[in-house]
Amino acid sequence: MTDFIIETDQLCKSFKSKQALRGLDLRVPVGSIFGFLGRNGAGKTTTIKTLMGLLRSDSGSAHVFGIPVADAGRTAEIRRRIGFVTEDKELYPYMTVEQIIRFTRPFFPKWREDLERRYLEMFELPPNSKIPDLSKGMRSKLMLLLAISRGADLLILDEPTDGLDPAATEDVLRELVAIAASSETTMFFSSHQLAEVELIADHIGIINQGKMVVTGSLDDIKSRYQRLQVVFADSVKLPARWVEGVESVRQEGRVVSILASHNIDAIDEQVRLIPGTTVERFPVTLKEIFLEHVRSN
DSSP: OOSEEEEEEEEEEEETTEEEEEEEEEEEETTOEEEEEOOTTSSHHHHHHHHTTSSOOSEEEEEETTEETTOGGGHHHHHHTEEEEOSSOOOOTTSBHHHHHHHHGGGOTTOOHHHHHHHHHHTTOOTTOBGGGSOHHHHHHHHHHHHHTTTOSEEEEESTTTTOOHHHHHHHHHHHHHHHHHHOOEEEEEOSOHHHHHHHOSEEEEEETTEEEEEEEHHHHHHHOEEEEEEESSOOOOOSSOOTTEEEEEEETTEEEEEESSOHHHHHHHHHTSTTEEEEEEOOOHHHHHHHHHSOO
16 A cells, blocks of 8 residues: 555646646655645646546646546546545535535545534534525635545645634634544645644645645754854855755845755855854744745746
């Protein structure tokens, strides 16, 4: 059995002249909470729709549960084991909350009525309200209820907290962590809220212009990255070539800020060879790592 619930290899997808995915390599470990990050247009939603079998890739491969998503005869098998929250939060507009729950329930043999009741109460969803009468935040809550109650092996969540107020967001994040811990459900979620991702994810992937630029355990990534703040005694010329591992260098007068992704000790040593130099090291946030890799050149 594979250690990865989602795997893609050199996945490519274009829309007319726009290349959305450019050889995407993605590995989502079984049982992880995986935060999938990128700017608008980076390829996140295209990736999710391809994994769901809603789009067909131009080349490369994608597997979910070890099943190739290109196998049209088995896409229903994949979707049956997935709880999915879409970015647009579209639901059948002619149904009420109660009707769409009753409609969805029979399709999923592992449906959790205990979770259905729990989230109806927690999210304060009005059973008799029609879908168009719900706010965007309430539609997000309803889609989460429908996805989580399926008893799914994998939750794919595209902006799951979109439209939620801070209190509801905290409730949802807490529930997602609890579900992952208690049922070993894997969660793959896309979000622009980096603080939320940093709070609950144990693995991340950062996609930029259709390619994966950073991926792995969040703790490992954050432990590798450091910021070195260097203060020079006098105005000096910076090295023409830095030791491998330097991601960016920004200078303001005698103060230089260096973001490094690895090889920290060697970079520190290179800097200290300059006379009259002091160096301090600082941990970095996920936001700093993200911005460094998606900022336009």
